Amino acid sequence: MAGPSQDFWQQRFVSGQIPWDRGAAHPQLALWLDQGLIDPGLSLLVPGCGRGHELLALAQAGVEVLGLDYAPAAVALARAQLESHAGSASGRVEQADVLSWQPEMALDAVYEQTCLCALHPDHWRRYADQLHGWIKPGGRLFALLMQARRDSAGAGVVEGPPYHCDIQAVRALFPSDRWHWPAPPYSGHDHAQGWTELAVVLTRI
Numbered sequence: 001m002a003g004p005s006q007d008f009w010q011q012r013f014v015s016g017q018i019p020w021d022r023g024a025a026h027p028q029l030a031l032w033l034d035q036g037l038i039d040p041g042l043s044l045l046v047p048g049c050g051r052g053h054e055l056l057a058l059a060q061a062g063v064e065v066l067g068l069d070y071a072p073a074a075v076a077l078a079r080a081q082l083e084s085h086a087g088s089a090s091g092r093v094e095q096a097d098v099l100s101w102q103p104e105m106a107l108d109a110v111y112e113q114t115c116l117c118a119l120h121p122d123h124w125r126r127y128a129d130q131l132h133g134w135i136k137p138g139g140r141l142f143a144l145l146m147q148a149r150r151d152s153a154g155a156g157v158v159e160g161p162p163y164h165c166d167i168q169a170v171r172a173l174f175p176s177d178r179w180h181w182p183a184p185p186y187s188g189h190d191h192a193q194g195w196t197e198l199a200v201v202l203t204r205i
């Protein structure tokens with residue numbers, strides 16, 4: 001399979017080489033919670049949840065949150081983080097591949113942060129179909145789209161992770177007959193590694 005393997009990600013967590021990890025929940029999540037866009041009681045999935053900072057923040061806000069990750073070490077870390085706050089948070093974490101996992105029931109929302117950019121673009125079509133299938137009509141996709149364009153892209157080289165989530169490619173994956181897009185511009189969040197993430201909330205049609 002093109003792109004990083006399960007073992008690649010497992011080794012990242014085992015060795016502690018996780019430069020994407022802020023050590024805390026993404027600041028955009030607090031904004032969406034404050035704006036009331038993510039209500040308590042929603043069923044929400046975090047695919048590629050990593051160490052689970054966002055899972056914890058969502059669970060503490062009363063959201064019925066489920067994290068997915070296929071790296072066993074990430075699953076263990078996310079579960080430990082939730083368990084250490086068991087009095088104030090009650091999320092769940094499953095070990096599964098986002099390209100094949102299916103929910104028992106359609107979800108209200110998905111919080112997509114650095115999972116799309118962790119997948120080789122060969123798998124983006126499949127992942128976008130999964131997201132569309134997981135979310136119920138009228139449900140939302142809270143997306144942080146990684147902007148990590150490299151000079152080599154001009155010569156056609158595909159480099160990552162993180163893979164650059166070019167907005168035109170993302171529009172092709174999430175077309176307007178399947179998703180409602182708010183009008184741009186979208187706010188960006190700079191990352192310490194030099195990347196920027198665009199915050200966009202799509203509504204599934």
Ligand SMILES: C[S@@+](CC[C@H](N)C(=O)[O-])C[C@H]1O[C@@H](n2cnc3c(N)ncnc32)[C@H](O)[C@@H]1O
Nearest residue numbers: 009048049050069070071074097098113114118
């Ligand atoms: C760049 S990390 C981001 C982790 C977390 N979202 C964050 O922002 O801190 C990408 C995560 O996606 C997971 N991942 C990558 N491909 C996956 C797949 N096919 N199925 C499930 N998890 C996957 C990795 O194990 C890793 O935890």
